Amino acid sequence: FHGNFPSKDLIPPSVCNLLNSSTIYANNEVSLAEVDIYGFDYDYTLALYSDALNTMIYNTARDFLIEHFKYPEGIRKYDYIPNFAARGLHYDIQKGLLMKIDAFHYIQLGTVYRGLNPVPDEEVLRLYGGTHHVPLQQVSGFYGKGPKVKQFMDIFSIPEMTLLAVANDFFISNDIEYDPEHLYKDVSEAIGMVHIKGYMYKWIMQDLEKYILGRDETYAVLHRLVSHGKKLFLITNSPFSFVDKGMRYMVGKDWRDFFDVVIVQADKPHFFNDCVKPFRRLDGNGDLQWDKINSLDKGQIYKQGNLYDFLRLTGWRGSSVLYFGDHLYSDLADLMLRHGWRTGAIVPELDLETKVVNTEQYAQSLTWLQALTGLLERMQMHRDSQSREVLQDWLKEREELRLRTKNLFNPQFGSIFRTCHNPTYFSRRLCRFSDVYMASISCLLNYDLSYTFYPRRTPLQHEAPLWMDQLCTGCMKTPFLEEMAHIR
Template sequence: LSLFWSEGAIFAMATLRRLIIPFRSSLLRTSYSHYGCKEGGGYRRCSSIASSEPKVLKFEDQEKLLANAKDSLSEEEISKIREEYNAAKEKFLMIPDALKQMPKMNPKGIYVNKNVRLDSIQVYGFDYDYTLAHYSSNLQCLIYDLAKQHLVNEFKYPDTCLEFKYDPSFPIRGLYYDKSKGCLMKLDFFGSIELDGCYYGRRKLSREEIDEMYGTRHIGRDQARELVCLMDFFCFSEACLIADIVQHFVDAKLEFDARYVYEDVNRAIQYVHNSGLVHRGILADPPRYLVKNDQLLRFLRMLKDKGKKLFLLTNSPFYFVDGGMRFMLQDSLGQQDSWKELFDVVIAKANKPEFYKSDHPFRFGSLPLSSLPSFHCI
């Protein structure tokens, strides 16, 4: 938009600025006397002894000055400004058609911020979830249902919570939950609440309600401490469940602590993952949850044929990864081939991000521990 407007609108504003500034200067000079001005000299000296306070122009005087500024424009200048404005307006109206003519992007394409020479990279690493393995929307329903059951069975939430259903149209990536006020929101690049993206439960808040609750749309540093980010794909079910719990308490007119709602839901989500309930549910019906990609095996073999080293690093347990890879590649791999032959190293239950920061050595099997008789200094 700024590109289309730069030709006409900026020219018009610059022209008006050149006209207004001299008049503004003349207004300021009216508050001073010209006593002591040297006639015919190369300079002008003004004194402020005539008046120590600036004069305030009346509204009628300001209107006259603006009228004089308009009258000082020649017909040629006015015509040029009008032509520039009309040209910018026409280009602005052409934007929808221009967008339709743009080539459509590949939704499965990979986009990077910097150019990378892939032939100079010798080692390629892969995660499992949402990298090698892609899931259908049924996965979010599974996580949602298991988590709400845990809330009712273990945290003693009302049995009516079991009636909740996951709504795939509600959550998006990059949401924030306010633990102090119970609002689920989307923030823009500048850290301000988007007007169509602030919900209390499942009800969207109006601008007046946002201003009443936060005072301003911008989230300050103190308020940001109360926000938790729901960033990745696994957070869809968590965001939806939080909103449904809040809405349930609001409809039932029950007092609740928004902070505890988040902590309980988050603990329930973590439990269904760490306990293996989600993994076992996926492996019990792989076609329902896993999406096959016919290009996966071809891509991995291409890297191997180029002499690249491949490794798989995932937080998921090995039995889960093994079952998923077998399902996704069983139609392409031969009977005697194994998906593990595609990778030089496979690391499961890596405990990322601690894997990158901790200094624990790799361990295999059981380590016999016994007391040492003495220490030797080297």
Template sequence: MSFKSIFQDVRNAVDWVHIQGDLKSQTIKNLDEYVKKDERLPMFLTRIRESGAKVFLLTNSDYRFTDEIMTYLFDFPHGARPDEPHRDWKTYFDTIVVDARKPLFFGEGTILRQVDTSTGALKIGTHMGPLQKGQVYSGGSCDVFTELIGAKGKDVLYIGDHIFGDILKSKKIRGWRTFLIVPELVQELHVWTDKCQLFAELQALDIMLGDMYKNLDSSTKEKPDISKLRNSIRDVTHKMDLAYGMMGSLFRSGSRQTFFSSQVVRYADLYAATFLNLIYYPFSYMFRAPAMLMPHESTVAHEQRFVMESPMISRSRAFSVTDDDSSENCANHHHLLERSHSQVPHTRPETPRCVTHNHDEDYSDEETDSKSSEEKAG
């Protein structure tokens, strides 16, 4: 049995449970067990709207299931504040779209229709706009949706929990800013702090491995015996994987990042265990990730002095050598290089006080999806 066949079996089983099984009916019957309520939700959505932004709900679920879940989430005796009366969940959103069929929604999409909230049935005809507050719509496409709400691209912060259907497609195709919800992050952070000695031990083993090759070059005939270190690294990695549970870490395997982790870094502008973490930041806050070092930067300290072995390896004009250049001119060029290296200190850039870069639209063809996979619910 190959890994591909295992994947296909698991994928088919998940699709069957999600589409044809009783997943949603059992969830509705046991909302207390499967859905977590937070009384801060009404307050936070109200704060967003009071800041001048619009709030929309975009889901693949049908209206009946969405109404059950959202009614439960907003089932509090008060409204956005303790002194306010209870409000229907639809009043917290400017626009509500169900049956979106993401990721198809971000491509060609489907017909946009209005939902009769009293029966859950779709009204006849295509809805051409405008989008009315308190109404529920079904289907549609991102082109039509962004035109009707008057926002597109980086004007939109989209919060979702599916790396492919929500985050990757909205970022690559539409250029939306993205916020990925990763509930497993709570467990990941617990292991990161509780098992910090394992991470330190793994880092020490990596340093020891590098030291074994430190004074060797291409003239070395004998091969260092790293079998013991390799076994030690394997043992520590195994202990780390066990600390995360049966399925291991979602973000790393030992000192290596998982494919999911690399996708999060590339396509998610923000990620957290819950979007309610935004409560603790002003809406004008500029989120900025720590600078990521390339391997050649992380292995060479700022204090080290890099000496060019040949002027031919530099693209700087200071190293351009013509046929008329004399040896004296070459010496002067080398002298200027040494002088600049000795007098110019290594400085770090200050934290920007405004936006200093724009995310690329990333219209690559890395993921070529079939039409059938595009139509599956995310």
């Protein structure tokens, strides 16, 4: 076996190109026949944005850091690095380290970055007291922020992670003493200013074509749902003028006719978990009105409010509601855990991830990785020196394969869904807070509105002997593989 990468013959033709990025994946069984009401976030849900937006956010926040916070001019020479960071990473605020953590709170060695450079495994172990485990209380804040560690969960945070890495890199490479906590706070504020001062809204409104993707699909989804008698609502943190301009571009000037309720500047996640702010109505110009809100009417625009009043005024409850959003914490967690709504997570990264998984290179690497792991498991009881030597070679080869498969996704941090064989912390949250997940809402166009999504039954560890054919053949003989091949 040793050193022989599996031949193509080991990979059945149906394995490559098996996954389709237009598929909706189920964590929980959901019948669309039971869903009468569809709710949507706006940014990165109804409106998907091009990568050009990340560059603009980064550049503007970097300039704020220099001009407003008086950071050294040398930081300006760092341009945005498009594929450096990935969603779902954790940042150790006190140590200034960006890293990937798995579902069991273990740091994936090789994915810890100080500035733009990886931190050696030995140093990571030393920094974390001889372990690569991050204690629960540091990362377990419900919205992804523990006292010392912050998890970056939304797509808007990718420029923020990049700016943190760049600023750390500047101070380290120029041997300038600094406090990583101050840096984190300043970068967060600089990024916040881009949003608070409305720069992002202005850029998008000035060049909708450059920044907004998939306009036809958004129209098609909304049109299809309404024509099947479904009720729609929109809850977004963005201001009305911005949403109105984007929706006019994607859907047309009568876009509000599609929605039964439209809520802007909702202040999520607080909208979902406290009952303090009342709804305010906006007039056609977007100006606040002062009348008391006793009903949420079609054709009106509402601001702020809270979910408790929303539920009281609409009567929309439980699993008849399916809400789509991109932020697992701000959009979906409360709705699923406290209110029993169905939730759909929008994960645009699935596009790239499924492309990688469909490559022959990935299929071969994974198949051989699974085979090697099976061999290691069975051969470890052989104690003679020759066997031990072979085992060491196999372990080394397994590490090389893991690195190779990681690099196919992102050379720094790998897949957002996996750390080697374990799910990532992001994956765990995705499974916990979403019933279904997909690359974009346009995936709905591939399914009948009475379709039932059934999650795949995957083996629990104690059931694994029933699935032994997976052990040494990777994904080749996964149950349902042939049947799934038709999903395109």
